[in-house]
Amino acid sequence: MSSINPSVLLITPFHKSQRGNTLTTRRICTGLTRQGLTAELLSLEDTDYQVKLHQHLGSGRFNMVHAFNGLYLAKIMSSHPQLLDYPLIATLTGTDINLPGNQEYTALEPVFTAAQYIVVFHEDFKNRLLSHRPSLEEKVAVIPQGICLPSAPARKPQDFGIPVGSTVFLLPTGLRPVKNVDLALDGLEPLANEDSRVRLLIMGPVIDKTYGLHILQRIKALPWVVYIGEVSHTEISGVFTLGDVVMNCSEAEGQPQAALEAMSLGVPAILSDVPGNRSIIKNGREGFYIRTSRDLYQAARILLTRPALRQEMGQAAAELVKARFDYTCEIRQHIEIYKKALGVSRH
Structure with missing residues (x-):
């Protein structure tokens, strides 16, 4: 050497x-x-x-x-x-x-x-x-x-118009086709119709203008979805503290950095089963892998209705990130x- x-x-x-x-x-x-x-x-x-x-x-x-x-x-x-x-x-x-x-x-x-x-x-x-x-x-x-996540003051649900007591699903991603935000919307929509506690918090820049416009138009009709745009990396941990579950729905991924950052704070994950995401978590331990909107609905419903399991998976997620990343x-x-x-x- x-x-x-x-x-x-x-x-x-x-x-x-x-x-x-x-x-x-x-x-x-x-x-x-x-x-x-x-x-x-x-x-x-x-x-x-x-x-x-x-x-x-x-x-x-x-x-x-x-x-x-x-x-x-x-x-x-x-x-x-x-x-x-x-x-x-x-x-x-x-x-x-x-x-x-x-x-x-x-x-x-x-x-x-x-x-x-x-x-x-x-x-x-x-x-x-x-x-x-x-x-x-x-x-x-x-x-x-x-994972090197700067600490930031914790944000409150009401900062983003989210009712106290909501179950917040985080989707930290830029708006472009490969990130497949539609999968998150398709999977969570029936759950949101069943349970008024469900909220989806999307954060990230519009990278593809056409796809971004499509998503922004779609969520206008979905009152349980909140889009806050791009958040500085120096402030993102304060937003992550609002999350009960973090999601990555990408069709292709290098490594889901934002999801790992949220996991480091004790948030369980729902990840699309694609290379880059695959093999990061053990299905059912730190979160769930999904392929379809039905898979996402089922995983989200488990995490919504079983808070003790959600906390247990979140702790496992934090331990995984500390050990491997x-x-x-x-x-x-x-x-x-x-x-x-x-x-x-x-x-």
Whole structure:
């Protein structure tokens, strides 16, 4: 392993809204700097990112590059071949590995070739990659995302027009088709018609305008649904304290970071049974997996009507996050990978 101290340029496709890549890269950059490493974050959303990238690569400040989302990395590798002069780490974040078909993996081939290491969030994704290309065995590293949730003042139900005594189902997600907010609405609507305590609290930015408009129009007719828009990550824990259950209904997922954050506070989960969510919880222990709106209805009804079980599952969820998604461990594993990559590049 190299004794050279890593100096890392982190490249993220997004940074303007509270979404997975944004939070992951900020968290890792902060963790690295707290460990005394040089680390800086560059977003491809910056209008002058190409100028900044050229300046960073020529500055001599960095001895390696860590990019998030392989599809975006492949594009900038073709336009900035000087990236290949640096040890390169690629984290596949979900949308770049979940899309079906050979076309997407074909687009990732330059990344597979150039990267010293490829980071994925769990073993399912590693196995998927290796089934496609077994020669990647030595390159693929599994590093679960760590949970680093800032504390914030607890919010009150009445802050959002929610009656005291409600059972609040949290849905922290951006509004875009892959997040399948319709599944949450379809599953909870019959339960809300049966029990007036049911409330769905949706928080997150509108990412896809067409889908966002569809959801906002739909919930106008659903008085038990509250949409509060995007919430700062520094304030989100205060909203999570309102939750009795957290949900992730995605059709494809890298790792359900927001759901894990709520789980860390003792909130049980209802997760769609898709790669990225699968294998996080044990069905019936920390929450439930669902595939259909009927599944969601049944899981939600159990958690609504059995508060003691809900509390027990929430405690199990908090223990799971503490044991498996440790922030300190995440940063340590990244530093180890960086040092290995620097050692490989010198030989």
